Amino acid sequence: MSFYNSYPGFLYRQFLVCPPKAPSGTSLQGKAGIVTGSNTGLGYQASAQLLRHGLTHLILAVRNLSKGEIARASLLASLPKSTKPPVIEVWELDLADYSSITRLANRLQKSGINIDFALLNAGVANFNYTQTPSTSHESSIQINWLGTALLTLLLLFDLNKQAVVNPTRPRPVISIVGSETAAWAKFKEAQVSTAKGIPLIEVLDDKSHFDMGDRYYTSKLLYQLFFLELVRSHRPVSQGAILNIVNPGLCYGSDLHRTAEGAFGGILSGMKRVVGRSLSMGARTLVHAAVLAGESSDGGYLSDCKMAPFAGYGDGDYGRKVQTQVWKETVAELSRVVDMDKLLLPELYGVVGPSNARFMLPVSGTNCCLSSMSLLTDLCALPALDSMDNRYDVVESTCSGTMLRIATMLKNSLMFSPKFVLFNVRRHRTSARSIMPEPNG
């Protein structure tokens, strides 16, 4: 384990590192963002800081609407009277309920709001075993891993599209609040799953394996393993939304450990008061990840407003195997509620800017692609492309019928006169035909 992820590394940061505030000139005028779990704790503090930097439109995604409304009123009241009030909306989101997550994603898509960042902050640290009614999965696994993974994929799908259709805007950001405790997880459930040959989720749901001191750490690690597989091997579009994980450090004053009761709860809150940061200091890291870290944070892990090493679990052979298993089980679980092929395979997003057109084509097949390109240039009245140059990364084949559909769609959706078309093509995708959206959809 690296020093960074060790207990001494943690203590060093807690006592000697102070995450910087966003520079005073940071302006979020004209920007829109969404913060989950923003009625209290770090999410609330991050929302307050974002608004102080002039954020124009904020969506508070909360599981309890009345708590959300109270937070909204309090956030508005905290702003100077002289500033133009931002738009703050309260939307319902329960990460323990897949249908609530898909509803939020659909609402966002239909709203037409151009989102600059999504801060996926909501999470739990349950010290008691509880089951999620709709799935029977243990609650912290359901919320911190599976629910957050579903929300990530749905937002990624939407924000990827936004990134491509708005090529002149900075790429939108999806920042997920993780925790350095992921590196300390014992995660014994993985060994049980391997030894007995049963799915990991089944082991995690089994109450006899619930370790109250480890489950939160494990839930944060599981999300991290899912995230690593997503960004390294399964990301549908490379120039779409930026994804990063942010660690706020241990903070006192939030409701995170609300289920720690009695003497244990007292000791824990005393310990947090000594070692922990204030919420406003921790929230600086969330603000940094969502609106300041930018492209260089893509696919990375941020701590104290800097890039930092991931937990490292998946670095060895065994960890790598478990990481793949986590990915497969996430996909299998979420396939029960959404079309994972649609979410994960590359798709044509269309629309171009005057000089930097970006089309994402799930093309395979050099010959076919060359002819497709001439077909596209014909149909869309684009300047001819001389040849494939090394910007184009094309392999394998697809059918010309599909290409015709793509070309027709492009033609119908062109709003500008592009100077060139950049094909951004992924390798080793063979099922292009099945994922082509219908021309009218």
Ligand SMILES: NC(=O)c1ccc[n+]([C@@H]2O[C@H](COP(=O)([O-])OP(=O)(O)OC[C@H]3O[C@@H](n4cnc5c(N)ncnc54)[C@H](OP(=O)(O)O)[C@@H]3O)[C@@H](O)[C@H]2O)c1
């Ligand atoms: N505080 C720390 O020391 C620390 C350190 C590292 C990482 N983190 C992470 O930071 C994030 C925020 O934690 P916090 O300390 O601010 O805790 P918090 O005060 O308990 O805030 C958690 C937020 O998540 C919401 N939430 C919980 N379950 C939800 C669900 N099923 N659906 C939607 N929203 C849900 C809560 O809503 P309700 O108010 O309605 O319950 C609350 O708004 C968490 O992801 C946590 O793991 C915290």
